[in-house]
Amino acid sequence: MNVKNLLHEIEKVDPEVYDRLDSRRKVMHRFSFIGKTLALAAVPSALGSMFKKAYGQTNNDVIDVLKFAYLLENLEAEFYKNVVSKFTTIGVPAGPAQGALTTIRDHEVAHVNFLKTVLTSLSVTPATYTAASFDFTGGNGSGNGPFAAAATNYGVMLAVAQTFEDTGVRAYKGQAPRLINNNDVLQAALQIHSVEARHASHIRQMRRNLAAGSLVPAGVTLQPWITLAQSGIDTGNAGANAAIQMSYAGEENVSQAGVTITNIGGNTISANEASEAFDEPLTKAQIEAIVDPFVV
Structure with a gap:
């Protein structure tokens, strides 16, 4: 060791x-x-x-959050490890694109190692996850789910990556209140949360820069942030689009802490702008429903 x-x-x-x-x-x-x-x-x-x-001493609630985060980080880490190993097959261009995806892979692997170490130090035996633990096509282990094209299509792969990252951001935000009594674990979780947000933003920029095959809906200008409940993804497959939309439901919220943000203080603030200013949390049950098709 x-x-x-x-x-x-x-x-x-x-x-x-x-x-x-x-x-x-x-x-x-x-x-x-x-x-x-x-x-x-x-x-x-x-x-x-x-x-x-x-x-610090952790209760069962905190340990449950750590185990949940560990599953999500393994999903992302194995996804990017697979992507990096298949750059040519997927069609990822050499240069900045490959560099960015390799860096994101390294970040996700670091998150996995961190969470594994913390769980082990708390006398919790982490589950063992490998690439075989996940089905990146979203087919519940069939290998032929609605996102099968991600294995050979750069645009589809980036769309899946964006969805994973945006989901991860909302997952950490949703679980943060459960960590409120353990400041150290809460801080570490929020540090990971902010990195996931940077990943999501950068991947959106990568999708926006694609000359063709970006899967961005007609008439939509993809931004580094989320507007209303728009994913900015149209796969042409109704089932796949519905699965993706689960990660964006509720992002159209324009009220925070009981305060309506639109036109607040007499300023002209649209619903688009109000929704863009805040990310919304997802519950553990919502996240589990989103990632279930990707877990074998």
Whole structure:
């Protein structure tokens, strides 16, 4: 076990991990002591006690959120790992597009490693997920779902990627209240949430820049943000469009905390603008219904 590499992976997601544990110098000294003085079998237990101290005592609700996030991050990580391994087959152009998708893959893998480490440190055995755990066609394991073309079509793949990212943003927002009593876990989750939002925005820009095959509906100018409940995707398949729309239902909301945003304070603010200013959460049940076709 390379403890320094493990900590480095956690630091990618939670830059303040050293502050939670101790000073960086003291942490590295303690890890060195663990590696030199404890039997290999005892190392996970020692690390677990350190992470329990760093992230606090967690109740079942928090653990449920972490396990749920772990499933979603594995889905995304395996999706992008598959995409990166098949750039030529999918038709992803060399240069910035391949670079961006590779970077997003690395981010998702870092999220998986972080969540796995935290769950393990809390005496929870994370589920084992591989590419075989998911059906990226949305066919519940048939391999022939409505998004099968994503394996060979760049535009369709980006549309699926956008939907995954937008769903992830709303998932973290929906689960955040369940973490309100554990500030450290809440902060880490929101740090992941903001990165997912950046992914979604960038993929929308990639779709917008496509000369053809972007699947953007006629008359729609795709933006880095969500307008009303518009996905900005038209696959030409009613079933696929309906599945995608589940990720955008409720985004047309123009009221926040009981305050109507449209024309607030005498300013001219349209429903489009009011909806764009806020992302809306999705419940765990809604997210489960969205991702179910992709989980074997």
